[in-house]
Amino acid sequence: MREEVVCGFSRSRCRKARIIKPASWGEAVRAVREADVILPAGNHYSYGDSSLNRILLDMRGLKRILHWDDEQDLLTVEAGMTLAELLPWLLNRGRFYLITPGTKGITLGGAVASNVHGKDHHVHGSFIHSVEALTILHADGSIRTYTKRDRAFTHFFASYGLLGIILTVTLRVKRIPGTRILAEHVKTRNLRETLRILYRMEASLPYTVAWIDTSARGTALGRGIVMGGRFIPGRLPLKRVKRVPFSLPGWVMASERFMRFANRAYYALQPAGRRVESVDSFFYPLDALRDWNRVYGRGFVQYQFSVPRAHAEAAVSRVIKTMQEYHLLSFVSVLKTTGRERLRGVFDFTQPGVSFAVDIPLTNRTGRLVEELDRIILKHAGRVYLTKDSLLTPEVFKRMYSRETARFKRLKKTYDPTHKLVSDQALRLGLIRGERV
Numbered sequence: 001m002r003e004e005v006v007c008g009f010s011r012s013r014c015r016k017a018r019i020i021k022p023a024s025w026g027e028a029v030r031a032v033r034e035a036d037v038i039l040p041a042g043n044h045y046s047y048g049d050s051s052l053n054r055i056l057l058d059m060r061g062l063k064r065i066l067h068w069d070d071e072q073d074l075l076t077v078e079a080g081m082t083l084a085e086l087l088p089w090l091l092n093r094g095r096f097y098l099i100t101p102g103t104k105g106i107t108l109g110g111a112v113a114s115n116v117h118g119k120d121h122h123v124h125g126s127f128i129h130s131v132e133a134l135t136i137l138h139a140d141g142s143i144r145t146y147t148k149r150d151r152a153f154t155h156f157f158a159s160y161g162l163l164g165i166i167l168t169v170t171l172r173v174k175r176i177p178g179t180r181i182l183a184e185h186v187k188t189r190n191l192r193e194t195l196r197i198l199y200r201m202e203a204s205l206p207y208t209v210a211w212i213d214t215s216a217r218g219t220a221l222g223r224g225i226v227m228g229g230r231f232i233p234g235r236l237p238l239k240r241v242k243r244v245p246f247s248l249p250g251w252v253m254a255s256e257r258f259m260r261f262a263n264r265a266y267y268a269l270q271p272a273g274r275r276v277e278s279v280d281s282f283f284y285p286l287d288a289l290r291d292w293n294r295v296y297g298r299g300f301v302q303y304q305f306s307v308p309r310a311h312a313e314a315a316v317s318r319v320i321k322t323m324q325e326y327h328l329l330s331f332v333s334v335l336k337t338t339g340r341e342r343l344r345g346v347f348d349f350t351q352p353g354v355s356f357a358v359d360i361p362l363t364n365r366t367g368r369l370v371e372e373l374d375r376i377i378l379k380h381a382g383r384v385y386l387t388k389d390s391l392l393t394p395e396v397f398k399r400m401y402s403r404e405t406a407r408f409k410r411l412k413k414t415y416d417p418t419h420k421l422v423s424d425q426a427l428r429l430g431l432i433r434g435e436r437v
Contacts, residue, residue, distance in 0.1 A: 011299035013049040033141040042107030048390035049424035079109030079166040098130035109166040114387040115158035115345035119207040125341040133170035139416040158345025183229035191222020201228040212333040215263040236278040250297030254361040259329035304357035307382035315380035330358035394430040
């Protein structure tokens with residue numbers, strides 16, 4: 001065990017933590033039984049403090065492929081495996097993830113803990129719909145496997161490691177005709193057109209997403225580039241990753257002039273029409289630059305929320321206008337449609353409608369801006385994604401997740417009555433009583 005400074009991906013929340021790195025299930029069990037508090041951790045791609053605690057169980061050493069059923073397209077893997085590590089193995093067998101987020105840097109355990117979603121939420125829903133079984137290490141040191149037939153199966157999705165530690169994930173993957181994606185890019189003139197084309201595209205394509213120019217104002221507010229795609233035969237290799245070698249000064253991404261230039265340049269230079277793309281360029285564009293979060297210098301806040309479809313235009317336009325009023329713009333601004341789901345995790349934020357994510361640089365204005373955005377989202381029946389949260393207050397959280405909080409507290413008494421599994425976020429939001437140590 002060693003102590004080091006650990007940060008969430010946005011670098012907005014950091015702390016000293018003692019790190020335990022089990023090399024076997026037995027070592028993980030022993031660590032859990034001996035600890036007074038502990039939290040499982042993966043590759044630290046949660047943006048805020050949902051994966052931070054004073055003692056972390058680093059699961060990345062547990063990443064064996066345990067079973068592969070070629071006929072049923074079922075794969076059982078230890079939870080410390082990242083999507084990036086597993087991806088070449090899948091592609092070589094003509095398979096791909098049924099559901100994948102916009103980064104492959106996360107572990108499978110993290111994908112379950114956050115119940116991640118991707119560009120095909122309108123088709124397949126969140127990650128829970130691609131999982132057939134889980135093996136869970138409980139707070140008392142016992143181990144149990146849960147399948148979709150078990151009522152308790154959903155309890156470990158979007159519960160952020162607070163109800164159990166994920167040891168294995170049995171995934172259902174999909175067959176693909178090749179590793180190329182035929183992508184369609186449509187430039188839009190304003191938010192209404194962006195939403196109209198996004199809704200139209202989701203009816204015919206399995207993967208859809210839109211980039212939004214947050215600098216555009218007036219009649220052009222909410223303009224962007226809507227992208228959709230599907231797999232086609234043929235092969236393209238995965239891209240080699242480059243690394244951001246140093247952190248930029250914080251003022252660069254906080255500069256309204258620079259961000260206006262970056263947004264306008266991207267909108268102008270991106271060609272519309274159809275083109276063939278690789279898996280990396282279509283699904284994981286930001287992963288082309290490892291440590292891209294360093295361009296924000298001291299850090300940033302990703303603010304991601306969902307609202308019902310009836311509120312989509314009003315909520316998204318008000319969020320963009322408010323960011324402009326605070327002179328804090330976003331370059332990585334992603335709009336997706338979200339559908340109905342048969343299965344729900346504990347703190348799922350999605351609902352039938354849209355989700356919108358923006359990256360906000362850390363400045364002395366960021367906290368006030370986020371408070372204003374919270375008020376907007378509450379007004380429009382929305383929720384903030386806890387995986388991205390850094391600044392939610394207990395009061396706002398309870399208004400967004402009142403029923404989910406009551407359910408969580410009942411489940412906590414069942415699975416972890418002594419509150420051994422604790423995160424800084426859970427303490428900050430009042431989910432668990434106590435103070436951050």
